[in-house]
Amino acid sequence: MTDVYLDERYVGKVENAEDFIKKIVEDRRAEKIPNTLNIHYNEEFDEVTIDTSNGRARRPLVIVRDGKSLLTKEHVEKIKKDEISWDDLIKQGVIEYLDAAEEENTFVALEEKDLTNEHTHMEIAPITILGLTTSLVPYGNFDAASKLNGGSKNQKHALGIYVTNFLLRMDTDVSILHYPQKPLVKSFMHDISSYDTHPSGQNVVIAEMCYDGYNMEDAIVVNKSSIERGMSRSTYFRPYNAEELRYSGGLIDEIGMPDKEIKGYRSEDDYKLLESDGVVYPGAKVKANDVIIGKTSPPRFLGEMEEFSFAANVRRESSVVIRQGEGGVVDMVVVTENGEGNKLVQVRLRDERVPEVGDKFTSRHGQKGVIGLTIGQVDLPFSGGGVVPDILHSPHSIPSRMTVSHMIEILAGKAGALNGKEIDGSTFDAEPERNLRDTLFENGFRDSGMETMYNGITGERYKVRIYIGNMYYLKLKHMVANKLHARASGRIQLLTRQPIEGRSKGGGLRLGEMEKDCFVAHGASLLLKERFDSDKTIIHICESCGMLAINDLFRKRQYCTRCGDNVEITPIELSYAFKLLLDELRSLGIHPKLVLRSKY
Amino acid sequence: MSDLINEYKDVLPEPILNEVKSEIEKRKLTKDKMKEVLEKIKEEYETALVDPGEAIGIITAESFGEPSTQMTLNVKHFAGVAEMNVTLGLPRLIEIFDATKNPSTPAMEVYLKKEYAKDAKVVRKIAYKLKETKLKDVASEFLIDIAKLSVRVVIDKTKLKDLGMSETELVAVLSAGLRNIQVRSTKEGITLKGKEMALNETYTLKEKAKNTFISGVKKVTHVLPVKRGGEFVILTAGSNMKDVFEIKEVDSSRVMSNDIHEIANVLGIEAARQAIINEASKVINNQGLDVDNRHIMLISDAMTSQGAIRGITRTGLTGEKESVFARASFETPIKHLINAAMTGEKDRLNSVIENVILNQPVPLGTGLPDLIVAVNGALSKKKNERIN
Numbered sequence: 001m002t003d004v005y006l007d008e009r010y011v012g013k014v015e016n017a018e019d020f021i022k023k024i025v026e027d028r029r030a031e032k033i034p035n036t037l038n039i040h041y042n043e044e045f046d047e048v049t050i051d052t053s054n055g056r057a058r059r060p061l062v063i064v065r066d067g068k069s070l071l072t073k074e075h076v077e078k079i080k081k082d083e084i085s086w087d088d089l090i091k092q093g094v095i096e097y098l099d100a101a102e103e104e105n106t107f108v109a110l111e112e113k114d115l116t117n118e119h120t121h122m123e124i125a126p127i128t129i130l131g132l133t134t135s136l137v138p139y140g141n142f143d144a145a146s147k148l149n150g151g152s153k154n155q156k157h158a159l160g161i162y163v164t165n166f167l168l169r170m171d172t173d174v175s176i177l178h179y180p181q182k183p184l185v186k187s188f189m190h191d192i193s194s195y196d197t198h199p200s201g202q203n204v205v206i207a208e209m210c211y212d213g214y215n216m217e218d219a220i221v222v223n224k225s226s227i228e229r230g231m232s233r234s235t236y237f238r239p240y241n242a243e244e245l246r247y248s249g250g251l252i253d254e255i256g257m258p259d260k261e262i263k264g265y266r267s268e269d270d271y272k273l274l275e276s277d278g279v280v281y282p283g284a285k286v287k288a289n290d291v292i293i294g295k296t297s298p299p300r301f302l303g304e305m306e307e308f309s310f311a312a313n314v315r316r317e318s319s320v321v322i323r324q325g326e327g328g329v330v331d332m333v334v335v336t337e338n339g340e341g342n343k344l345v346q347v348r349l350r351d352e353r354v355p356e357v358g359d360k361f362t363s364r365h366g367q368k369g370v371i372g373l374t375i376g377q378v379d380l381p382f383s384g385g386g387v388v389p390d391i392l393h394s395p396h397s398i399p400s401r402m403t404v405s406h407m408i409e410i411l412a413g414k415a416g417a418l419n420g421k422e423i424d425g426s427t428f429d430a431e432p433e434r435n436l437r438d439t440l441f442e443n444g445f446r447d448s449g450m451e452t453m454y455n456g457i458t459g460e461r462y463k464v465r466i467y468i469g470n471m472y473y474l475k476l477k478h479m480v481a482n483k484l485h486a487r488a489s490g491r492i493q494l495l496t497r498q499p500i501e502g503r504s505k506g507g508g509l510r511l512g513e514m515e516k517d518c519f520v521a522h523g524a525s526l527l528l529k530e531r532f533d534s535d536k537t538i539i540h541i542c543e544s545c546g547m548l549a550i551n552d553l554f555r556k557r558q559y560c561t562r563c564g565d566n567v568e569i570t571p572i573e574l575s576y577a578f579k580l581l582l583d584e585l586r587s588l589g590i591h592p593k594l595v596l597r598s599k600y
Numbered sequence: 601m602s603d604l605i606n607e608y609k610d611v612l613p614e615p616i617l618n619e620v621k622s623e624i625e626k627r628k629l630t631k632d633k634m635k636e637v638l639e640k641i642k643e644e645y646e647t648a649l650v651d652p653g654e655a656i657g658i659i660t661a662e663s664f665g666e667p668s669t670q671m672t673l674n675v676k677h678f679a680g681v682a683e684m685n686v687t688l689g690l691p692r693l694i695e696i697f698d699a700t701k702n703p704s705t706p707a708m709e710v711y712l713k714k715e716y717a718k719d720a721k722v723v724r725k726i727a728y729k730l731k732e733t734k735l736k737d738v739a740s741e742f743l744i745d746i747a748k749l750s751v752r753v754v755i756d757k758t759k760l761k762d763l764g765m766s767e768t769e770l771v772a773v774l775s776a777g778l779r780n781i782q783v784r785s786t787k788e789g790i791t792l793k794g795k796e797m798a799l800n801e802t803y804t805l806k807e808k809a810k811n812t813f814i815s816g817v818k819k820v821t822h823v824l825p826v827k828r829g830g831e832f833v834i835l836t837a838g839s840n841m842k843d844v845f846e847i848k849e850v851d852s853s854r855v856m857s858n859d860i861h862e863i864a865n866v867l868g869i870e871a872a873r874q875a876i877i878n879e880a881s882k883v884i885n886n887q888g889l890d891v892d893n894r895h896i897m898l899i900s901d902a903m904t905s906q907g908a909i910r911g912i913t914r915t916g917l918t919g920e921k922e923s924v925f926a927r928a929s930f931e932t933p934i935k936h937l938i939n940a941a942m943t944g945e946k947d948r949l950n951s952v953i954e955n956v957i958l959n960q961p962v963p964l965g966t967g968l969p970d971l972i973v974a975v976n977g978a979l980s981k982k983k984n985e986r987i988n
Contacts, residue, residue, distance in 0.1 A: 520952055521658045523965015532959045575959035588934075590941040 003047040017041050017048050021105075024050070029063070029093035040101035051099060058097040059128070060090075061108060061121040069112055069122050070094045095124070126428050127188070135189040137364050138412070138425025139405035147403050150366030158362070158474035159234045160200025170239045170334070170346050175353065175477055177201075178233040183364075183472040184416040185409050187426040201364075201474040202231060203417070206410060207381065207389035207453070208398070208467040211373070219372030220361060221392040223380055227355050231390060232475045236351045236482075237331065242293040242320045244343040251298035253318065255279070255345055258294050264317035266291065271319075279345050280330045287327040292347050293320040320347075324506055325484065327351065351481075358480030363471055365406040367397055380456045381466065388456070389468060406471075408433055411449045413470030415439040485509070497535040497576040508534065535576040543568040546593025548579075570596055604634055611642055653968035655952075660895040667889040668693060685837070686858070693883050696860065696876060699903065699911030703859055706819070706839035711854035717831035726849050727823040727834045728763055729816060735774065736810040738763065741789075744802055750793040751806045752786075763815055770814060777812040781805065817843045841866045861909060869904050876900040876909075923947050925954040 002017040003010060014020040021041055027033050038058070039050045062071045071094050078084045089095045098106065098121070108121045115122060127135060133152035134140065140148050159177040163169065166176055180199040183190065190196070204226070211221045227233075244253040256278035258265060270291050273280045278294035286292060297318040328351030338344040353359075355371060362368035377388045398406065409425065415436040416423040423431050437447035445451070450465035485503040493500050499508030511531050519528040542549040542560035544567040549560040551571070559565035572594070585592050605617055612620075620641060624634055650656060671690045687695065687705045695703050710730065716722055736742075741754035760770065767785055774790065775783040782793045792809055794801065822837035839859040845852040845866075857863055858879055864872035880896045902917060903910055910916035914931040921927050924940040924947045940947075949955055952962045961967035 516956060517658050517662060520956075520962060520964060521655050521662060523653055523655055523967075525962045525965050525967025527966075528956070529959060529961050529967075532956070536959060575957075578958045581957070585937060585941075588938070590937060592941075595946070 002041075003045075004050065005047060006050045007053050008049075014048065017046075021048060029096060031091060031093075035090060035097065038097075038099040038102040040099075041105055049101065051101060056099045058099045060095050060097050060124060061106075062095055062124055063093065064109065064115060064119045064122050067115050067117040067119060069115065071122075127426065130427060132189060132193065135187055135427060136193075136195075137405065137427070138183075138185045138187055138423075139408045139430050140187075140427035141430075142404035142408060143365065144402055147366040147401060147405075150368075151364050151403075151405075154362040154366060154368050154476065155200070155364060155474060157360075157476040157478065158200040159477055160474075161198045164198070166237070167332075170348060171237065173238060175234045175236045175479075177475060178235065179230060181472075182422075184470055185412040185423045185425040185472060187424070188429070189426075201472045203413065203470055204231065204390035204473045205387060206363075206391045206393055206469065206471045206473070208395045208407075208410070209381065209392055209453075209462075210394055210396075211375075211380075211392045214373035214375075215369075215392055215394040216372075216396070218367075218369035218394070218397055220369045220394075221373045221375060221380075222355060222361075222371050223377050223388060223390045224374040225377035225388075226390040227374060232355045232359075232361070232473075234353045234475060236328070236353050236479075238326065238349050238351075240292055240320050240322070240347045240349065242295050242345045243338060244295075245297075246342065247298055249298075253298070254296050254315075255343060256294055256296075258296050258317055258319065259315070262296050262315045262317050263299075266317065266319075277335070279333055279335065280347060282330050282333050284330045285328075286322050286330060286349065288322050288324050290322045290327075291319045292322060292330065293345050295319050322349070323504060325481070325503075353479055353481060355475065356480065358484075360476040360478040361391075362474050362476055363393075363406055363409070364474070365403040365409070366401070367393070367403055367406050368476065369393075369397070378456060381453045381462065382456060383451045383453050383466075383468060385451075387451075387468070391473060395467075407467070408436075410467065410469035410471050411436045411440070413472070414445070414449060414468075417470045418443040418445070492535070496580060497537070499534055532575060536573055537576045537579060538571050538573050539579055540569050540571050541594050541596060543570055543596055546595060547591075548582075572596065604631065604638065608638055608642065612638075612645055616641065616645065653963075653965050655964050656898060658952075660898050663891050663895045664693075664899075667884070667887075667891060670889070671887050688883055688886050693880065696879050696883070697899065697903075697912045699860065699909045699913075699916060701861060705837065706857070706859045706862075708820070708836040708839045708841065708844065708858075709856040710834040710836060710844055711851045711856075712832065712834070712849050713851045714831075716849040717833075717851075720825070720832065723825045723832040723834065725764065726847070727825050729847065730820050730834060730836060730844065731823045732816040732818055732820050732838070733763060733814050734810065735812045735814055738765075738770070738814065739810075742806050742810065744806055745791075746799065748793070749797050749799065749802050750791050751802060751809060752789050752791050753809065754789040765815060773814045774809075774812060777814070778805075778809065817847070820844075864904075864909050869907055869909075872909055873900050873904040876903060921951070923949070923951050923954045925949075925957050926951055929953050929957065 001013045001015065002020075004012050004014055004020075018041075021039050024033070024037075024039050028035055028037055034052070037050060037052045038056070039048065041048050062069050064070065071089070075084070075089065075094060079089075086095075090097075106120045107118055108123060109115050109119045110123050110126050112122060123129075130140065130148075131152070133155055134148055136155055137143070137148055137151040140151075143151070159175045160180050161176055162174060166174070177200060179202070181202045182196040182199045183201065184203050186195065210216070215221045223231075242255055244255055246252050257271060257274055257276060258278070260268075271294060273284050273286065273290060273292065274294050275281050280286065280292045284292075295318050296315040298315055300316065326349070328349045330347055331350035332348040334344075334346040334348075336344050336346070355361075355374070357371050357374060360368060360370050380388050380392070382388045411433065412423040412425055412431065419439055423436070425431065437449075440449065441447040446465070448465075448467075449469055450467050453462050453466045453468070454460065455462060483503070487499075487506055487508055490506045490508070491500045492498060501507045501510070516528065516532075519525075519531070540549040540551040540558060541547070542563055544563045545560060547560065547562065549558060549567075549569045551558050551569070557565065558569040560567055560569065582592050582594075602621075605621055608617060620638065624637070629637065668690055671693075685705065686692075686707055687703070691704070694700075711717070712723065712726065716726060735753065738756055738759045739753045740756040743752040743754070744750075745752055755767065755770070760767065765773075767790075771783050771785050771790060774792075775781070778792065780794060782791075782795075784791045784793075792805060794805060797805065817840050819838040819840040820836045824835045825832050826835055827833075839857040839862055841855060841857050841862055842865075844850055844855055857875075860872050860875050860879065863875045877893070877896050877900045880899070881891075881893065884891045884896075899912075903912070910920070912918055914927070918930045919927060921930075924936060924945050928934075928936040928940075939945075947954060949958065949960065950963065952964060955962045955967075
């Protein structure tokens with residue numbers, strides 16, 4: 001007797017679990033019971049679990065009976081002629097959906113030729129082991145799984161045309177690639193997903209060679225002339241918002257040209273970009289710290305202050321300015337209302353991004369890297385036929401990672417470009433490498449894909465031949481322009497007097513615990529002190545009690561609140577953070593005394 | 601010649617001098633040449649010495665810290681079937697440096713005296729003798745006789761034979777192991793009976809009997825004879841050096857354990873020092889990393905210099921730092937600060953971390969040398985350390 005559970009609930013026992021499951025499955029295939037039901041026999045606990053709940057991942061498999069696939073040639077023909085559909089196959093019991101549990105009880109063949117009498121199911125195609133993005137990697141069956149993973153991950157960060165109505169949208173932090181191209185080497189997934197209508201890369205000529213160390217450590221050297229012709233340009237969009245918020249007491253923000261009387265008024269010049277409604281005009285060229293939406297807010301504190309002070313009653317300036325390090329052209333201005341009925345102004349900024357040193361690029365094989373140098377085509381190597389590569393990719397990135405698909409794509413891209421054909425690079429089912437080499441040979445190239453090349457600077461022939469071909473390259477959304485940051489001095493935290501954190505606020509770059517250890521390890525003691533001087537202070541210590549004394553600069557008097565002014569008061573220099581620590585210890589009820597010793 | 605070498609006795613360490621001596625003898629150098637050689641060696645030796653103010657502690661810490669970030673976090677590792685399962689990698693390194701009292705996989709390598717180490721059969725017999733055997737390991741069944749309120753143990757005779765034990769011996773061991781219990785050998789096995797026992801007590805007796813020790817070395821849960829360079833070595837899981845030394849076939853001078861505390865107890869602190877070095881380098885080498893032996897030695901020395909093993913924890917080495925701030929900056933700061941306040945501790949700011957906290961030059965490298973100046977005038981009258 002075997003226990004039966006339906007959706008984790010005990011429902012009864014059956015005499016023969018095998019027959020029971022067989023009957024249920026047959027009924028399901030015959031559509032007597034819903035096909036959303038899955039049944040599983042757990043050998044370990046000798047129980048049958050039936051699952052009909054939602055949220056299970058299920059996948060379709062072809063049913064196999066007596067070693068023969070139920071999906072026949074006729075079915076395929078009929079589908080091709082559009083006479084039957086996917087749903088019909090399920091209704092006929094040719095294909096069924098299994099969940100992870102039921103799959104445990106099955107024996108699935110990968111391909112039709114593998115079928116034996118023991119098999120119960122067959123994969124629709126071997127490619128189903130890959131997901132959507134992973135099947136976008138051409139020649140994926142030549143790669144290590146980790147690189148395939150990386151390759152598909154990188155593609156998700158690629159710039160392209162993410163939606164076609166981008167001009168109407170107010171998306172944060174998005175980019176559109178100029179002149180995207182469909183890939184020369186593609187897979188079946190490119191067709192299925194209509195990749196051609198929204199591609200996200202460009203076909204470039206790539207050479208596998210070093211260039212004076214400018215492409216070491218995964219960097220790439222990019223042909224500046226290609227960039228000037230428009231390669232990998234993109235437009236970056238960012239919206240800025242301003243809302244007329246309502247406050248207690250019927251007060252409200254006001255979007256408009258700020259009045260000169262308000263608190264924090266900048267200068268007339270600062271508001272020059274605004275039109276009479278207080279919002280910039282489309283087409284205005286703006287840079288960091290420019291006011292784009294004029295806004296004033298009611299005074300922050302109301303109540304007692306109101307009666308005594310006139311100044312406190314004045315409205316505050318709270319305009320929207322362009323963030324640090326950003327700039328561009330005002331693309332669109334929208335004046336509308338938000339869900340709460342408040343006036344909402346949105347200004348979309350557009351910025352053309354030309355590839356520069358530090359921008360991130362990738363092929364479709366996890367071979368990502370940043371630009372290390374952009375250099376004119378006159379200085380780049382050229383082939384015997386006069387071809388100058390767009391990108392120089394370092395050959396050192398290949399052996400340890402074993403991304404063979406990367407190498408084959410170059411070959412396939414070259415063959416495709418020569419024949420004017422798209423090459424199918426679908427994983428497991430791609431154009432064979434031999435054919436690619438034959439194509440090259442027929443077109444008068446070496447079948448190795450290598451070419452004799454010449455140094456662009458000296459004109460000398462390189463002693464080795466260079467592997468060169470065409471490849472689909474993607475620009476990734478990580479651009480230096482959004483990340484570059486440095487600071488000498490700037491804002492500090494109120495509590496610790498140490499620099500604030502974060503690029504957007506112009507914060508400092510932290511010299512952390514481990515970096516400190518490096519200074520110590522080098523014995524660079526005084527340099528370390530200097531680095532940590534950002535919060536240095538001079539405090540006065542009463543030498544009699546060891547506590548903080550008061551330095552009254554106004555009366556030119558120094559005294560200790562406990563010992564009076566008839567004691568030795570000495571100024572010492574230390575970090576404000578330590579002074580804060582001492583204060584906190586005092587709040588704990590601990591009395592830390594500073595005992596001073598003369599240095600001399 | 602020996603005069604000349606004696607001149608360098610205080611300058612060069614003895615092993616180097618001995619080496620020089622033998623080399624010089626081989627080459628038959630003149631006195632001037634010898635002098636030249638020794639001077640050159642002295643120069644090389646002195647440049648190789650650590651400079652005063654070099655931050656060897658931090659350099660050691662970094663030398664361990666960086667490679668350990670690359671270590672695969674694989675805790676368990678089977679190197680083929682013939683090896684024991686031992687904790688390796690980062691978890692083991694932490695175990696060693698924290699000086700954990702109960703390592704997760706204690707193990708021994710038991711070497712045997714030459715005359716016993718050749719024959720596989722003999723070795724297997726010794727291995728059986730090493731393994732801690734409990735009654736349940738030789739019993740095939742435990743039965744409770746409700747009428748007689750006794751426990752009957754059916755013995756697996758072949759297993760007992762493998763142990764090299766007779767049933768009478770077993771009875772003797774059991775009566776010693778189970779106090780106040782009557783142990784009798786019968787046809788159906790061994791009967792255990794206590795005086796005036798209730799039924800539930802009989803049940804407890806059965807459970808107790810299962811885990812009664814009958815032979816072997818306590819704590820040794822597994823044994824595995826392995827051939828190593830022409831002789832058999834018994835690898836064990838579980839470590840108990842003291843009892844293994846008692847076994848006559850064992851070559852006690854070569855028995856190795858990976859339990860550092862046990863080594864310290866049985867063989868002394870110097871052996872423990874070497875054990876820490878060995879165990880740490882085993883982990884490092886196993887991961888294919890390269891850390892200079894001197895770094896490992898420094899840690900090992902620091903851990904054992906006080907005659908007992910101190911781990912690098914807040915209860916061990918780090919907790920014994922002189923400076924309050926140094927201790928507080930490691931772990932449980934409030935506890936340290938409050939205790940320091942209660943006992944009125946002084947922090948003389950002599951070490952690195954305290955000075956970083958105060959942002960003063962750290963007494964290392966360029967911050968080590970001080971300028972000593974004779975001062976006249978008002979400043980000279982200032983007394984040192986006014987407050988006490």
